[in-house]
Amino acid sequence: KTSDLQVGDVLGQVRIPEPENPRVSLAIGNEVAWFLGLYLAEGSRSEDTIQISGHADEVYRVERIRKIADSFGGSVAFTLDGNKLSIRVYSRVLNAVIDDHISGHTAHDKGLTVRCWSYSNGWLESLLNGYLDGDGHHDEENRRWRIGFARNYNLERDLRALAARIGFSLTL
DSSP: OGGGOOTTOOOSOOOOOOOSSOBOOSSSOHHHHHHHHHHHHHEEEETTEEEEEEEGGGTTHHHHHHHHHHHTTOEEEEEEETTEEEEEEEOHHHHHHHHHHEEOSSTTTOEEOGGGGGBOHHHHHHHHHHHHHHHEEEETTTTEEEEOOOSOHHHHHHHHHHHHHHTOOOOO
């Protein structure tokens, strides 16, 4: 309890509680949360087109993204150019979902909007999994994920809060 804390106490880890009544959306479930996380890591937009960058080895993402886009009446196209994979998503609804859940526009200023924190820890974990699928690398030997991102204080703050919500340890 905070009433038990004294000056000089050090907290190794604090878990932020889930909301009492987390937001539940039939349309914006865990698959869309994963997509939002992937967009946070690898996405950009040009006019109404959502672009997801990746490596040619990640072409398996196309079908998963296509299913998400289809559920909102959208469509997907992709190109492979050497090692580069470029996925383009055309969906007004998914653009609106991104607007409601992701702030900023570039690797230097993207983050999560306040709306994200009203969802369940499971939803947030799906979002984190999408982010890790984009900017993460699983270090099996040390049983941890490694992430790399541009200097972005919004994202840094959000990743710290996300880890505290779902009980993960984060060192940046």
